[in-house]
Amino acid sequence: MELSNRFISIKNSPILFSKPFKLNTLKLLFSLPNSTESPSSQLSLSRSLQFETLKALEWSSLCERLSPFTSTSMSHSVTRNASIPIGKSLQESRELLNQTAAALAVMQIEPLDFSGIDDISGIVNSAVSGNLLTVSELCAVRRTLRAARTLFERLKDGGDCSERYIHLLEILEGCNFLMELEQKIGFCIDCNLSILLDRASEELEIIRSERKKNMENLDSLLKGISAQIFQAGGVDRPLITKRRSRLCVGVRASHKYLIPDGVILDVSSSGVTYFMEPADAVELNNFEVMLSNSERAEEVAILSLLTSEIAQSVGDVKYLLDRILELDLAFARAAYAQQINGVHPILTSEDCEGEPSIGVNCALSIDIEGIQHPLLLGSSQRSLSEVLRSNSENSAELDGGDGVIAAERLSKSASAFPVPINIKVESGTRVVVISGPNTGGKTASMKTLGIACIMSKAGLFLPAKHTPRIPWFDLVLADIGDHQSLEQNLSTFSGHISRICKIMEVASKASLVLIDEICSGTDPSEGVALSSSILQYFRDHVNLAVVTTHYADLSLLKDKDSRFLNAAMEFSLETLQPTYQILWGSTGDSNALSIAKSLGFDSNMIESAQKWVEKLMPEKQHQRKGLLFRSLMEEKNRLEAQATKATFLHSDVMKLYNEGQQIHSEFNQNEEVSYGPKVQTSKNTVDLRGMRVEEAALHLDMALSAREPRSVIFVVHGMGTGALKQRALEILGKHPRVANYEPESAMNFGCTVAYIN
Numbered sequence: 001m002e003l004s005n006r007f008i009s010i011k012n013s014p015i016l017f018s019k020p021f022k023l024n025t026l027k028l029l030f031s032l033p034n035s036t037e038s039p040s041s042q043l044s045l046s047r048s049l050q051f052e053t054l055k056a057l058e059w060s061s062l063c064e065r066l067s068p069f070t071s072t073s074m075s076h077s078v079t080r081n082a083s084i085p086i087g088k089s090l091q092e093s094r095e096l097l098n099q100t101a102a103a104l105a106v107m108q109i110e111p112l113d114f115s116g117i118d119d120i121s122g123i124v125n126s127a128v129s130g131n132l133l134t135v136s137e138l139c140a141v142r143r144t145l146r147a148a149r150t151l152f153e154r155l156k157d158g159g160d161c162s163e164r165y166i167h168l169l170e171i172l173e174g175c176n177f178l179m180e181l182e183q184k185i186g187f188c189i190d191c192n193l194s195i196l197l198d199r200a201s202e203e204l205e206i207i208r209s210e211r212k213k214n215m216e217n218l219d220s221l222l223k224g225i226s227a228q229i230f231q232a233g234g235v236d237r238p239l240i241t242k243r244r245s246r247l248c249v250g251v252r253a254s255h256k257y258l259i260p261d262g263v264i265l266d267v268s269s270s271g272v273t274y275f276m277e278p279a280d281a282v283e284l285n286n287f288e289v290m291l292s293n294s295e296r297a298e299e300v301a302i303l304s305l306l307t308s309e310i311a312q313s314v315g316d317v318k319y320l321l322d323r324i325l326e327l328d329l330a331f332a333r334a335a336y337a338q339q340i341n342g343v344h345p346i347l348t349s350e351d352c353e354g355e356p357s358i359g360v361n362c363a364l365s366i367d368i369e370g371i372q373h374p375l376l377l378g379s380s381q382r383s384l385s386e387v388l389r390s391n392s393e394n395s396a397e398l399d400g401g402d403g404v405i406a407a408e409r410l411s412k413s414a415s416a417f418p419v420p421i422n423i424k425v426e427s428g429t430r431v432v433v434i435s436g437p438n439t440g441g442k443t444a445s446m447k448t449l450g451i452a453c454i455m456s457k458a459g460l461f462l463p464a465k466h467t468p469r470i471p472w473f474d475l476v477l478a479d480i481g482d483h484q485s486l487e488q489n490l491s492t493f494s495g496h497i498s499r500i501c502k503i504m505e506v507a508s509k510a511s512l513v514l515i516d517e518i519c520s521g522t523d524p525s526e527g528v529a530l531s532s533s534i535l536q537y538f539r540d541h542v543n544l545a546v547v548t549t550h551y552a553d554l555s556l557l558k559d560k561d562s563r564f565l566n567a568a569m570e571f572s573l574e575t576l577q578p579t580y581q582i583l584w585g586s587t588g589d590s591n592a593l594s595i596a597k598s599l600g601f602d603s604n605m606i607e608s609a610q611k612w613v614e615k616l617m618p619e620k621q622h623q624r625k626g627l628l629f630r631s632l633m634e635e636k637n638r639l640e641a642q643a644t645k646a647t648f649l650h651s652d653v654m655k656l657y658n659e660g661q662q663i664h665s666e667f668n669q670n671e672e673v674s675y676g677p678k679v680q681t682s683k684n685t686v687d688l689r690g691m692r693v694e695e696a697a698l699h700l701d702m703a704l705s706a707r708e709p710r711s712v713i714f715v716v717h718g719m720g721t722g723a724l725k726q727r728a729l730e731i732l733g734k735h736p737r738v739a740n741y742e743p744e745s746a747m748n749f750g751c752t753v754a755y756i757n
Contacts, residue, residue: 046475046506049499053478053514054082057450061375069335071114074121074321075328084329086458090472093347096333096459098167099326101344103334105164112154114328116147121321127311138306139191141317145182148324152177171327176316181309188302196299204298211291218284222249225259225278234258241275245292246285248277333460340377342461345452345468365544366425366449370465373448374455376418377463419580420465423449429565430539432546433554435587436569441580442548443480443516445569449546450476450514473512473543477503480516493521500534504541513538513545520550528553539563555587680714680751689718689750693727700728704737707756715741718750728752 054060060082067079078084087093106112123137133141152172155165185191188200198205219240226238226249234255241248243265250273251258262276277285310317336342348365423445425432434442452462453476462468479499500515507513518534519527528551535557538545547554558564568586570579686703688696700715707713715732717725732741732754741754 042506045502049477049502049506050475053450053476054454056478056480057447057454057476058375059451059454062451062455065374066329066332066336069332069339070328071112071331072117072119072324072328074119074325075332077119078325078329079332084458085326086454087472090347090349093457093459093472095167096330097344097347097456097461099171099330100333100337100459100461102165102167103330104337106155106168107331107334107338112151112327112331114147114151114324114331116143116150117324118144119321120144121318124310124314124317127307128314131307132300132303133307133310135189135194135196135303138185138189138303138310139194141310142182142185142189142191145178145320148172148175148320149177149179149182151324151327168327168330171323171330175320175323176313177320178313178316181306181313184309185306188306196302200302201298204295204302207291207295207298211288211295214284214287214291218247218281218288221281221284222247222278225249225281229255229258232258235273243275245289246277247281247288248275250275330459333458337461340374340461340463342463343465343467345456345462345464345470347456347470347472349472363427364424364469365427365429365471366423367469368423368449368452368462368464369468370420371423371448371452371468372418372420372463373444374451374463376444421445421448421580421582422584423452423582424584425544426565428563430542430544430563431535431557432544432565432567433535433557434546434548434567434569434582435550435552435555436571436578440569440571440578442569444580445582446514446516446546446548447480450478450512453512471512471543472510474508474510475506476512476514477507478514478516479503480514493519496521504537507538507542509541509543511542513542515545515547518547518549518551518554524551527551532557535564536561552587684712685714685716687716688724688728689716691724693723696724697727697731700731701735704731704735704754704756707737709756711756713754713756715752715754716750717752725750725752 063079063082063084066084067076070076070079085096087096118140120137120141123133123141126137127133152169152175155169155172188196190197196204198208222240223238226235226240229235229249229251230238232255234251235249239250241250246265248265249259253267253272253274256262256264256274256276259276259278261279263279263282264274264276266275267273268275345368419441421441434446436442452464452468453470453473455462456468456470457472479496496519503513519531521527522530531547531549531551531554535545535547535554539561555566558566566585566587568583570581570583571577572579684707686700688700691699696717703713715728717728719725729741729743729752732738732752737756739755739757741752744751
């Protein structure tokens with residue numbers, strides 16, 4: 001909508017809407033579809049928003065930080081794919097945190113050994129599909145089952161520490177370690193040599209025994225014949241080989257007569273050597289082939305039996321793999337907690353329900369002290385490690401005089417660590433409005449809160465001090481960044497509003513909503529009006545909404561509703577730099593001129609801008625009131641127009657219209673509209689005397705534009721040469737805001753009275 005320069009002066013008026021828009025109202029305003037989606041569509045939308053939130057909060061990058069601490073290929077894959085489990089309930093999240101704490105206790109004594117555990121899910125699936133498993137695959141299954149059982153026994157034998165390990169024991173307690181299957185594979189297969197043992201079956205043992213005897217006879221026969229051929233000069237050296245699965249001897253083609261009735265099985269590439277099977281070896285070779293086939297058939301039968309048992313145990317094996325994955329992730333979280341000096345957060349339900357009274361401050365729903373963003377912290381730690389490593393490698397050079405340089409590098413790396421912030425939200429607060437300068441850390445602070453809440457749900461400790469206290473949120477939904485869409489033809493603002501509508505659809509009374517720069521990118525007065533309605537909606541429909549904004553008027557919501565909380569990013573006017581600290585309960589100025597000055601902006605332009613600020617400040621609050629009330633009325637009128645054009649939305653629009661009428665009625669009853677004094681005062685007088693003509697013209701135009709509707713203004717131009725008076729009358733005659741004016745009279749020489757529309 002287009003705002004004119006007409007303002008309404010309101011005494012003690014409510015600055016923002018007295019009632020928030022409903023969700024359907026917001027959809028009407030922005031031509032968004034009504035929410036008639038099926039439960040499956042709602043679930044799909046919820047998952048989509050959660051995925052985008054995790055992306056905005058860089059959850060995948062955080063999950064990757066756990067990868068170096070995983071011990072199995074399964075956990076490594078899960079962390080690399082950002083698929084680590086996030087608790088779906090308060091109890092699940094608390095259990096994940098307890099597992100992390102228990103893993104830390106184990107690591108302080110002796111880390112668990114996960115060696116020998118493989119991801120055998122593919123092997124098991126292959127068995128289920130009917131494929132015959134190989135000896136090496138069966139050995140992988142045995143090795144994993146044995147290693148898992150060893151892990152469980154190690155935890156169970158913790159002795160006095162077993163109580164501390166209870167949450168880890170519970171992970172594996174219900175598992176079937178398939179000891180019988182493990183032992184059966186071990187009985188049948190030598191996994192060091194990767195061979196089936198003779199004892200695997202009685203039949204196999206008999207076959208192999210007979211084959212051994214037959215091979216000894218065949219080998220003895222062929223050695224004797226080969227030696228005779230060699231002595232007769234039929235070959236350079238005795239040669240026994242296998243051709244076409246049969247044992248034979250080598251002989252020169254010219255001496256094949258040395259093997260009477262022999263069968264030629266093959267000829268060398270040169271044609272000089274024949275590979276012949278002596279007649280006496282035919283029966284023995286036939287027996288060898290038969291026994292070899294029988295042995296292979298028996299081996300296949302044994303492998304098939306073991307494969308079948310694994311296929312039948314698919315449920316137990318996969319459940320065991322899931323539990324091993326859960327255990328490994330607990331230790332990865334514990335190792336990561338050690339790296340970041342993480343502390344165990346307390347997850348709470350609403351209003352301290354079910355919480356122990358000792359050490360819990362129920363006056364605060366969120367109480368996090370000295371938290372650092374884990375991704376920024378990790379980068380700083382790596383940088384510091386590199387400097388320390390470099391200093392260690394160059395220690396000889398440091399002794400030669402480079403110690404100062406090394407110290408500077410070390411100091412620089414240490415100063416790059418993220419600034420710890422305190423996040424303290426009072427109980428009963430439903431909306432937090434964070435204001436402050438650009439580059440002041442508003443978005444980073446909000447992201448820190450978001451990532452901390454998800455970390456806690458996932459069982460991760462927080463890089464903070466003492467014991468952080470955070471409510472358990474069923475959903476964390478964020479609108480951070482530019483959601484412009486070329487494909488859907490959405491501008492940045494439209495994408496922003498569309499996303500907020502989606503968040504409204506899926507958010508519940510237990511959800512956390514994070515919105516960066518709410519309703520920015522549009523007319524400020526409309527942005528403030530719309531923002532206030534959205535925030536009042538969230539106040540009634542979510543656990544907590546945290547927004548960042550440049551709209552100072554949003555901080556006034558706190559004056560009318562204690563469920564709103566203001567916060568500001570601290571800015572040092574001494575250093576002209578942000579401190580990145582949050583001032584809870586405070587409203588912040590953007591300090592745009594100070595920031596521009598610190599960035600080297602032209603000092604003359606800054607000085608000129610400062611004069612304008614000082615001049616406009618007295619009118620600022622007055623104009624805000626008029627603008628915001630007018631926004632309400634224009635929104636109502638806009639919806640009335642839509643009601644006439646869209647009959648199918650008649651019901652929704654009429655509901656909104658009645659809402660607006662009620663608001664207007666309440667407003668008229670409670671507020672008194674002033675049409676300005678009709679006697680001359682300093683506030684309604686514009687004194688042009690002493691000014692040049694063009695300067696006076698500009699000053700008068702601004703004064704007329706800023707006047708309230710249906711008010712009067714006294715224009716003092718004096719007598720003088722008449723040039724100033726003539727120019728003032730020209731402006732009064734043409735200005736769109738002037739209804740008419742009275743020329744000077746005997747009662748007011750040198751002054752013209754103008755009446756404003």
